[in-house]
Amino acid sequence: MTDPRAPGRPAQDGPVLEVRDLHVAFQTEGRVTPAVRGVSFTVNRGETVALVGESGSGKSVTALSTVRLLGEAARVTGSVRYAGAEMIDAPEPVLRAVRGNDISFIFQEPMTSLNPLHTIEKQLAESLALHQGLTGARARARIIDLLTRVGIRDPDTRLADYPHQLSGGQRQRVMIAMALANGPDLLIADEPTTALDVTIQAQILDLLADLKRDEGLSMLFISHDLGIVRRIADRVCVMQGGEIVEQGPVAEIFANPQHPYTRTLLAAEPRGVADPIDPAAAEIVATRDLRVWFPIKRGFLRRTVGHIKAVNGATIRVRAGETLGIVGESGSGKTTLALAIMRLIESRGPIVFMGRDISAAASRDLRRLRRDMQIVFQDPFGSLSPRMTVGQIIAEGLGVHGVEKGRDKPQMVADIMAEVGLDPGAMDRYPHEFSGGQRQRIAIARAMILRPKVVVLDEPTSALDMTVQVQIVDLLRQLQRRHGLAFLFISHDLRVVRAMSHQIMVMRAGEVVEQGDAARVFSAPATDYTRALLAAAFRDHHG
Structure with a gap:
């Protein structure tokens, strides 16, 4: 016998999801911490609604509470209706039927959502067997179809792969395939592009937009990046401190924000350009044709049969008070180059630091130099x-x-x-x-x-909210100005790089594809690859 409270499929014109006066608090060790306070919004059929705000604003807690995924410590009150059926007090069998079947999730970091011990085929097959009873050849055909739809090339050759054998973008595509496997009505995407390169990010956003149109999906999209929200959402709810402070159509909110917090978020983009460099500034670090090649060893005798050319000929010159922005996608060699310059990995070619070639310096000598060479990491x-x-x-x-x-x-x-x-x-x-x-x-x-004299900044702002990014960029500029620091600034966020850098080096698969004055590279890129990177990074900021 079916539960009378079980939802049907939403009516064509009715809301898919209605949230009314939602309150969520967490009770731990006798202490109650409110996380969401009186949130109300709807998601209509075929519509994308974005929840936007900074870390701790309550976006993810709101999304997870829709199908009660918050755990025992959460105290949830109010109303969450999917297809007219109440979810807040629904029995577990009803929730299980809705989760994954009618409402699917895509999370920020696919590596934590995919099982590292199972192949891609096994993970997708599990979901199909559980929810649709599909097994064997029928399940395999469905899996290949799903992987094709999310843009995995030659999907039949990837079925036996494990998550670690896929790139970040491919893993996120597999996550989207899993979310689509059972033909959901509502897709909840929680920061699905944050960990990805700008070009991959653009591809995933285009994919989600296409799937929404082709499958008639509704979407609840969670992000702290207003540029992405502008590109993908129909309506936006701005969250701060567990409350929705403003909501409305995207074009309206962007053109005429009413709440001070929304205005702050919209203004939160690193601006300006790097300070001019003193013409007499001393050269701090320089390389010529620097190479980092990792040997590929095969066979019983482990003979070298080739090399992975992680960095294949990089020449730089950075003076006191100057920033070299190193950009490119994951695996392009950005961090490898910086680690080689710091003498933390082996390389070939001169590395001149403060007028002295340190490429062959002994460990004892390097230790004395370490004081002058520092790194700030991403996480x-x-x-x-x-x-x-x-x-x-x-x-x-x-x-x-x-x-x-x-x-x-x-x-x-x-x-x-x-x-x-x-x-x-x-x-x-x-x-x-x-x-x-x-x-x-x-x-x-x-x-x-x-x-120190030189600081390597390896993605120092990518894990941070937009308003915090602006503060960190301002802080780094002040420190550079005050102490004449040389920065090697590694990032895939070209907006931050543009605000920080005097020179730009664009890397791809270990090769330097373009290099030069930052203003010139941003205004008149010389290569198709740089143009593609810039188009992906700034596409959402026009208009």
Whole structure:
């Protein structure tokens, strides 16, 4: 007997999803933390509604609460109706039937959603067997059809692949295929392009738009990037502090935002250009035809049969106060080049640092130079030890390289924390007690306390909200101005690169495809590849 509360398919003209006065709080150790407060919106048939806002605004919690995926600690009240049926108090069998069948999810990081131990075919087949009873040849035919529809080339040759054998973009396409497997009505996409290169991001957004049109899908799209929202959504709900502060048609909200927070979000884009360089500025680091080749070894005797040319001839020259922006897609060799310049991996070709070729320097000599060469990584949480206080993390380099004469360590830590915009009184706290933007400031302080000459910034803003990105870019510019720093700035976010860089180097598959003055590269790119990168990055910002 079917449950009387089980939803049917939505009527052609009725809303697919109606959320009314949704409240969500989390109860842990006797403490109640509100996450969503009184949220109301609808998603109509064939419509894309975007929930936009910064980390902690309640976007993902709202989406997960639609089919009760929040776990035992969540206290949910209000109404969530799918196809007219209430989900908030629906019994588990009804929710199970809706999840994956009628409402499907695509998440931000496919590697955490795909099982690393199972092939692509097995993971898709599981879903088809569970929800549609498809097995054997019929299931395989359906899987090949799904992979073809999401743009996986030669899908029959990829069925036996494991997730780690696919690129980031391919993994996200497989996730979309899994979400589509059972012909859902509503697709909930939670930051589905955040971890992807700009060209792949553009392809995934085009794919979602095509699928929406061809399959008659409705979509709830979650993002912190207003450029993406402008491209894909019909209506937008702006969230702050667990509430929707403004909602309406995308064109209207973008043209005439009413709420101060919406206006702040729309203005949050790194602007301006890098400061002019002093013509007399000293050269800090230079390379000539730098190569990083990894041998491919085969056979019982492990003979070298070829090379992976991770970097194949890079020539740079960076002066004090100058930023070289290194751009390109994942796997292009950007980070490999920076690690070689820092002498953290082996390479061929001269690396001249402060007038001295260090390409063959001994470890003992390199240790003395390390003080002057620092790195800030993409993920501030992954690069900060959770067992050390912020004060200990920032001071760690001083223990290795010594403290300047006449200064004590706590005072140096307090000074640098103040300089990067952190409260020195917080030095006894731990990384998990800070926001993403504050953690990135901690990582910058750790690099800056040694007063380096060159800093490698490896995707330092890509994990951050737009308003926080702007703050970090402003901070980096101030530090460069004040201390005459040379920056190697690695990023796939060309908007940030344009605001930061004096020179641009465009890399693809280990080769330098274009290089030169930033203003020239952005205004008149010389190669098709650079033009494609720029088109993908700035397409959503015109009009």
